[in-house]
Amino acid sequence: MRPNRISILAGICLISAFLVSSARADDYNPCVDTKEADARIKLCSYAIDTGKLTADQHAAALLLRGIAWRQQGAYQKSIADFSAMIRIAPRSVNGFIGRGITWRQIKELDKAEQDFTEAIKVAPDSADAYFNRALVFNLKMLPERANADLTEVIRLDPKKEWAYYLRAMNVLRSGKFAKSLADFDQAIRLDKEFSDAYYGRALALMQIDKPAQALPDLDFAIRRNPENAEMYRVRGALHSDAEEYDKAISDLNQAIRLDPSDADAYRIRAGCWIQKDEYTKAKADIDKTLERAPDDAKALKLRKLIQTLQKL
Numbered sequence: 001m002r003p004n005r006i007s008i009l010a011g012i013c014l015i016s017a018f019l020v021s022s023a024r025a026d027d028y029n030p031c032v033d034t035k036e037a038d039a040r041i042k043l044c045s046y047a048i049d050t051g052k053l054t055a056d057q058h059a060a061a062l063l064l065r066g067i068a069w070r071q072q073g074a075y076q077k078s079i080a081d082f083s084a085m086i087r088i089a090p091r092s093v094n095g096f097i098g099r100g101i102t103w104r105q106i107k108e109l110d111k112a113e114q115d116f117t118e119a120i121k122v123a124p125d126s127a128d129a130y131f132n133r134a135l136v137f138n139l140k141m142l143p144e145r146a147n148a149d150l151t152e153v154i155r156l157d158p159k160k161e162w163a164y165y166l167r168a169m170n171v172l173r174s175g176k177f178a179k180s181l182a183d184f185d186q187a188i189r190l191d192k193e194f195s196d197a198y199y200g201r202a203l204a205l206m207q208i209d210k211p212a213q214a215l216p217d218l219d220f221a222i223r224r225n226p227e228n229a230e231m232y233r234v235r236g237a238l239h240s241d242a243e244e245y246d247k248a249i250s251d252l253n254q255a256i257r258l259d260p261s262d263a264d265a266y267r268i269r270a271g272c273w274i275q276k277d278e279y280t281k282a283k284a285d286i287d288k289t290l291e292r293a294p295d296d297a298k299a300l301k302l303r304k305l306i307q308t309l310q311k312l
Contacts, residue, residue: 028057037068044068059089063098070102078102093123097132104136112136127157134166143170161190165197172200177207195224199231211238229259237268245272263292267299274302279310 031044044065047053053061066081082099089095100115116133119126130149137146147170153163168183184201187194202217218235225231236251252269255262270285283306289299 028053028061031061031064037071040068041065041072055088059085059092059095062088063092063094066098066102070098070105075102075106091122093119093126093129096122097126097129100132100136104132104139107139109136109140113140125156127153127160127163130156131160131163134163138166138170143174146170159190161187161194161197164190165194165200168197168204169200172204172207177204180204193224195221199225203234206234206238211242214238227258229255229262229265232258233262233265233268236265240268240272243275245275248272261292263289263296263299266292267296267302270299270302270306274306274309279306282306283310 028047031047034040034043044061047061062081062085066078069078069081079099079102082095085092086095096115096119100112103112103115113133113136116129119129123129130152134146134149147167150163150167153160164183164187168180171180181201181204184197187197198217199221202214205214215238222231232251233255236248236255239248239251249269249272252265255265266285266289270282273282273285286299286303286306289296
């Protein structure tokens with residue numbers, strides 16, 4: 001999967017911030033043109049210190065340096081630059097969005113929400129502002145409010161695939177599996193390589209008893225994410241349900257190799273070993289399951305079953 005996707009998403013919503021319409025002083029050009037964070041901090045600092053910048057250029061240099069500070073993990077310096085920018089340009093949507101992203105990255109979710117709300121007041125047609133606030137609502141475990149914002153994002157920018165994907169995931173988690181499919185489908189139509197959306201759609205299809213349709217989506221997701229333990233475990237469970245135990249064991253072996261702490265993978269593999277009459281291997285996997293999850297009811301039940309079968 002893409003991951004933790006909030007960390008990636010946080011960086012994609014300010015591309016427009018780099019486009020500043022004002023006369024550029026010679027000292028200002030390198031600050032704008034440089035992409036590497038360390039160099040940008042130095043060059044933007046130099047441009048600011050010259051005192052030659054127009055107000056718009058000064059604000060833009062602070063914005064760019066604030067982003068660079070955040071990329072370097074210097075969050076308080078990032079916030080200070082965005083705050084200074086907002087003082088110079090109080091109607092700048094990018095200033096509020098930039099500071100809000102930094103607040104969100106350091107888990108100051110109330111402050112992040114406040115900044116994104118201010119951005120929406122300044123620019124009610126900013127899809128980026130609604131999108132970033134939706135991410136905050138998701139982190140606050142407020143999926144209905146997140147989906148309201150994501151719906152507004154889709155109205156403003158119908159080609160934003162991540163909005164469809166995140167809305168679908170919230171609907172999926174609410175138990176409305178079939179309802180989530182339309183948004184997963186649309187996310188995939190917009191980005192044929194969107195492996196997270198294929199994986200999410202597979203989960204929804206499995207929940208509505210359509211494993212044959214789910215399998216190609218899982219295959220695609222795993223090809224794009226060959227180091228993702230969860231995906232192997234889910235596909236292993238699907239193969240197990242289909243009584244394809246060798247395929248299931250192969251996937252579960254991979255899941256366990258990638259994440260030895262995954263109790264579910266051991267338990268599902270134990271069930272496969274039972275079906276193959278490999279009770280010693282099944283017991284070993286159940287023991288490993290219970291080492292990691294001592295109260296796993298399914299594992300405890302399987303342990304009793306193995307004990308009974310070994311006595312026959």
